[in-house]
Amino acid sequence: MRFELFVALRYLFARRKQTFISVISVISVLGVALGVASLIVVLGVMNGFTVDMREKILGVNAHVITLAAGGGISGYPELVRKAETVPGVKGATPFIYSEVMLSTRYGVKGVVLRGVDPVSAPAVLGIAGRMVDGSLADLERSGAPGLVIGKELAKRLGITVGSRVNLLSPSGEKTSAGFTPRILSFKIAGIFSTGMFEYDSSLGFVSLDAARDLLGMPAGTVSGLEIVVDDIYRADTVAQAVTQALGGYPFYSRNWMEMNANLFAALKLEKAAMSIMLTLIVLVGSFSIVTTLVMLVMEKSRDIAIMMSMGATKSHIRRIFMLQGTIIGVVGTTLGFGLGLLVCWLLKRYQFIKLPPGVYSLDHLPVLLQWQDLAAIAVGAMVLCFLATIYPARQASSLEPAEALRYE
Incomplete structure (x- = not known):
């Protein structure tokens, strides 16, 4: 020593x-x-x-979202295939986004409505693994259009799987009596729980066709593409590559780090x-x-x-x-x-x-x-x-x- x-x-x-x-x-x-x-x-x-x-x-939102300047995107199946060929992309799916009113006999609540493809969405969105009742596949299995909502929203309005609700779209129609909102009836096809009160109390999922009917969008049109990547910390680089693969303007992409930067x-x-x-x-x-x-x-x-x-x-x-x-x-x-x-x-x-x-x-x-x-x-x-x-x-x-x- x-x-x-x-x-x-x-x-x-x-x-x-x-x-x-x-x-x-x-x-x-x-x-x-x-x-x-x-x-x-x-x-x-x-x-x-x-x-x-x-x-x-990231369980509810995709890693990258691709939108078009000036409105919706048409011909999305080809765009999805192009996006999936970009290195680092694991999957892509189309989506429709809007804000609507959900009405039941127990009350009315504003809801962020997202139209998804029940076939390709589970590979991109983690919401499929957070279902407590029903599934995204049930959106198109019932006779009436299906709706998947959060646990807190279901608890607040006292509704369960199988309940009937009405969705009111802000894009209504002008008639001789004035402006009439578009109203469609939906059947609750599933309930999810993310653990985040904001999502569980104000988010709903429907099929793409049901979202178009409710919002009055042309057939074959979506709001944008949701994309999941291999490495979430390279989402910004992949987002730029996706935009270039789609031909640049009018397309632009945003990643999860930008959207949740604050x-x-x-x-x-x-x-x-x-x-x-x-x-x-x-x-x-x-x-x-x-x-x-x-x-x-x-x-x-x-x-x-x-x-x-x-x-x-x-x-x-x-x-x-x-x-x-x-x-x-x-x-x-x-x-x-x-x-x-x-x-x-x-x-x-x-x-x-x-x-x-x-x-x-x-x-x-x-x-x-x-x-x-x-x-x-x-x-x-x-x-x-x-x-x-x-x-x-x-x-x-x-x-x-x-x-x-x-x-x-």
């Missing part, structure tokens, strides 16, 4: 005359440990929220703000290390002078106190990692912190640990602890042996 490390461990674990310094050392270790544990738990929860939100959004930017900012605030806890622990080492230098000034008189150089003394502070940082960081990982495992395993589902997109705290965050926490904590040792170590190495031993 090196001389510097031996002395540093001796000063840390040997009994001292002043137990107050030992108490401050323990507080330093606990401060670093609590800061590290808090960072691990909070970043894990923030990552969990972000990923859960992204999965739920939401994910807010989550990223919140994660950064929480990280900065919790890093201050580690900083407080590192300041305690400064206090501990300064008081230790004052207590051990006689020992330092004797070691220097026996041949220890200033660099030896400096390394002794740097090692001592670094050991405190290592012990605190290790304890913090153990505590933080334990709390994250408990949150993930038992989900004992419940959230109101009407307020949040899920009913428990999600946890997702990423090695990049864990590495950044470990490096950051150790750097702060090491920086805290520089001043006390320099003060110890600048001690003059003659001055320290003059009155001994």
Whole structure:
């Protein structure tokens, strides 16, 4: 064992005359440990929220949406085939988008209506895997046009699979009596649950033909194409390639990152703000290390002078106190990692912190640990602890042996 490390461990674990310094050392270790544990738990929860939100959004929406300037798209089967030939595209499906009113005997509710192809939509939209009753295939199986709605909307209006409802389109007809909205009767063919209150309470799916009849659109016309890609983080590049494959203008494509930029930017900012605030806890622990080492230098000034008189150089003394502070940082960081990982495992395993589902997109705290965050926490904590040792170590190495031993 090196001389510097031996002395540093001796000063840390040997009994001292002043137990107050030992108490401050323990507080330093606990401060670093609590800061590290808090960072691990909070970043894990923030990552969990972000990923859960992204999965739920992409479960209802496609990764890329292709539209045409000025209105709908005709001749979409050929456009779908062209889009599917683009590298990185897993599938494409046409869709129709509009806002309508849903009317039942229990009330009226505004609904975002999406016309989909029951055959190709399940390969693009994750909504097919979130059905709690019925399926998208049932949209065209019943005699009347089928409608799939969210669980919250069904609960609010008191309707179930098989119920009859009316949809009122804003694109009505002018008659001698004035403007008459277009009204069609639909049969509830299925109910889905995404876990997001906004979608479950205001979204409905019908077949393409039913959407055209309700909205008065020409046959063979759709609002655009929905596309799913292999790598969601390359959606912007694939979107540009799809637009070029379709011939450019009047077609243009938008990806999921553009359409939800504000939401994910807010989550990223919140994660950064929480990280900065919790890093201050580690900083407080590192300041305690400064206090501990300064008081230790004052207590051990006689020992330092004797070691220097026996041949220890200033660099030896400096390394002794740097090692001592670094050991405190290592012990605190290790304890913090153990505590933080334990709390994250408990949150993930038992989900004992419940959230109101009407307020949040899920009913428990999600946890997702990423090695990049864990590495950044470990490096950051150790750097702060090491920086805290520089001043006390320099003060110890600048001690003059003659001055320290003059009155001994």
